[in-house]
Amino acid sequence: MNSTRDIEALIDVMARLPGLGPRSARRAVLHLIRKRALLMQPLADLMGQVALTARECLNCGNVGTTEICDICTSAKRANGQICVVEDVADLWAMERGHAFKGRYHVLGGTLSALDQVGPEQLRIPRLIDRVSEEAISEVILALNATVDGQTTAHYIADQLEGRVTLSSLAQGVPIGGELDYLDDGTIAAALNARKTF
């Protein structure tokens, strides 16, 4: 079927996106074809635009369309705090929480002996430099509660010890979380960090 070659190629590429498989890629492409003027063409244009302009902030690793991102250039956010996250998705999650008013540092992963990821691959040297350059007083390590995440947090804490206040996110029961659905480790952590009235 020569004339449907582009459609098949599009399904193949879409199926490689995280969260999509062949079946959902086929459904997404059919949906786009049905709405080709109102949805597919604008999506293609927007995607081409972002492909041309998106870049990683040279300072913190956030994504944006400028060499230094909006958070790094905002004077309002120069409050002496840096929140260290693994991934831009984690930065976005923090921003949705509307609770943190400082700046970020996106590592781009975690230390991993197995995958040969060392500090140089993770913007850790840049983090150390920023602590002096930006007069940082507190570094909040918001890394995932995985073995690699915690190894990375400890490594960074060792590097910065004595220079800044170090903290990490509290562990506990999510707001609205039902105990029955939580894993044992979360329940144990919440119990250990219990507060008296």
Place this chain on the structure above:
Amino acid sequence: MNSTRDIEALIDVMARLPGLGPRSARRAVLHLIRKRALLMQPLADLMGQVALTARECLNCGNVGTTEICDICTSAKRANGQICVVEDVADLWAMERGHAFKGRYHVLGGTLSALDQVGPEQLRIPRLIDRVSEEAISEVILALNATVDGQTTAHYIADQLEGRVTLSSLAQGVPIGGELDYLDDGTIAAALNARKTF
């Protein structure tokens, strides 16, 4: 955050695709930004190309890039059989089975009193015409085993009765299917259609 407006717009549009929600759209867009030269730009180009060229076959409703699709124009597939499906995704599923050698007719949905979908909205008149024009001897109704699907199958069967052989796909246990995972209706249908050795 003005400079990330396009990125946020892209996530919003992606999140509206079937099978993707806000979270998977964010992950997909971050993945695309990381691979913007190798993946995002080619995907944008391909999507723009398909948005310009994709169209529905005027004869059968299949998608392709020509007014009449490859299956409708292939002399090899003029074997007197038409397989009626609800959706192009079902046509693709049939083609992956490599078992059917005739042509298709894509209804584009099912009859639905609730949603005010009548025969005219479903290419049913065109199906009736094709039976004469293409000297069709058998119409296979491969509609979903839902109430609306079966209502539609019965309506089409009534319209074509006496003019062609009408058939529908056998119901039963899928190849490799485990009984424990099947719904009761499938097991009952498979039992009723049992074959003696």
